[in-house]
Amino acid sequence: MSDPIKVGFIGLNPGSHWAAMAHVPALKALPEAFEIIGVANSTPESAQRTAEAMGLKHAFASPAELVTSPEIDLVVVTVKVPYHFDLVSLALNAGKHVYCEWPLGNGLDEARKLAALAAKKGVVAVVGTQARAAQEILHLKKLIAEGYVGRVLSTSLIGTGGNWADKTSAERYYLYDKSNGATMEDIPLAHTLAAVQDVLGPFGPLTATKSFNFDTVTITETGAQKPKTAADQVMVQGTMASGAAVSVHYKGGTNRGTNFLWEINGTEGDIQVTAGLGHAQMVQLTIKGARGDEKELAPLMPEPAAREGLPDFPGARNVAGIYARLAQDIRTGSHEAPSFADAVALHELLDRIEASAAARA
Structure with missing residues (x-):
């Protein structure tokens, strides 16, 4: 069996925020496919608090440090939309697979640029249209x-x-x-x-x-x-x-x-x-x-x-469905998860x- 895909979050805080409510339970429902390794937030102190609260191995000092870490396979971007373009670009240019929350970009132009960069880098780039x-x-x-x-x-x-x-x-x-x-x-x-x-x-x-x-x-x-x-x-x-x-x-x-x-x-x-x-x-x-x-x-x-083994919260359950497709795409070269190209069409x-x-x- 393949080793779990190692996940690094940009924008993860304990409590009621979307990443903690939906992404973390979704990934925990797929333990053979994914392992959450670390986090980078707006400040090193925030990342450290999250890592301690959630038992993560790494609190990265910055997103740049996270995306260049050899311990990270997949970068998950769950911050506000205006920050998507720069952070997703950073991850793509580091050669990492990416899961970005929808909307992909702040408007169609940003989405097209990110889709083109993802295609150029040849990585799996997925957008979270989890419905x-x-x-x-x-x-x-x-x-x-x-x-x-x-x-x-x-x-x-x-x-x-x-x-x-x-x-x-x-x-x-x-x-x-x-x-x-x-x-x-x-x-x-x-x-x-x-x-x-x-x-x-x-x-x-x-x-x-x-x-x-x-x-x-x-x-x-x-x-x-x-x-x-x-x-x-x-x-x-x-x-x-x-x-x-x-x-x-x-x-x-x-x-x-x-x-x-x-x-x-x-x-x-x-x-x-x-x-x-x-x-x-x-x-x-x-x-x-x-x-x-x-x-x-x-x-x-x-x-x-159909719900067996999945979270009770529908949002987390749906996100788990996206992650399951993403894991398949990374491991087999399939194209089952919503891609950046799909995101451009929606934009x-x-x-x-x-x-x-x-x-x-």
Whole structure:
């Protein structure tokens, strides 16, 4: 059996942050494939605290020290989007395999440059669009491919972002500044659209509208009002490449009604996917369907055995799915995990949405 792939994190802190909540449990669920070796954070002191708290072998003084260490095979970048380009470039230029959180870059241009560099270096470079690895999405893809609904006529999607309304913590304020590349369409909508395309194929012609119910946001700790440049309403209409009609509406914050509803309607049946939030990459998805003479939707969930040995938290479970594919790609030369090239295609879709919305503003 091959030795575990040795992992170094750039941006890992104990507690409630995403890397600790999702990546660490995901890797611990795959102990024969991966071993977390060390961490580099914004300061050596922060890295040392994390290494001590999580029992890691190395606290690297800097990202540069981490990516050049012979003990690291895979660099995992889990910092805020504006820092992705420099840190991923650093890792790629050191010849390391890379797992970068989505969005890959702060905009399409950065994503294209990183994809080109990864191709040049010949390493495995993976982006964390982990909704694509959700057991429910894989099951849904199989149902559609096997003709459960017949020919797909239309699909509609409603989701809430949780953030991007009128209140936020100081730590999350960066999400509300469009220039940081972490808007509602960049994060929950894009994660979900990646899964939609896996199930239904690529998008065809579309038009988009973005609007603002709030142009300022209140910082909850201080009550301060700060400018908000990220839209809190995103609407997309058009067709899939297959010709099926598509309608998407994402809303900032949450509401007392529908927080996630994805319907697929076909000539033979209908499927409904629901959840408590519009982040398909990190919430439990519930699938129901009906076909033929059936009048009421009934559960269409994957077998419980699909979750055996995986974390309970859906976000960590989905990330584990990406890591499992990544390990296969490193060891066999396959191309199963979402690649930087895939990330560029998703950034291009976001760019189309942005261009359409800007033209209609």
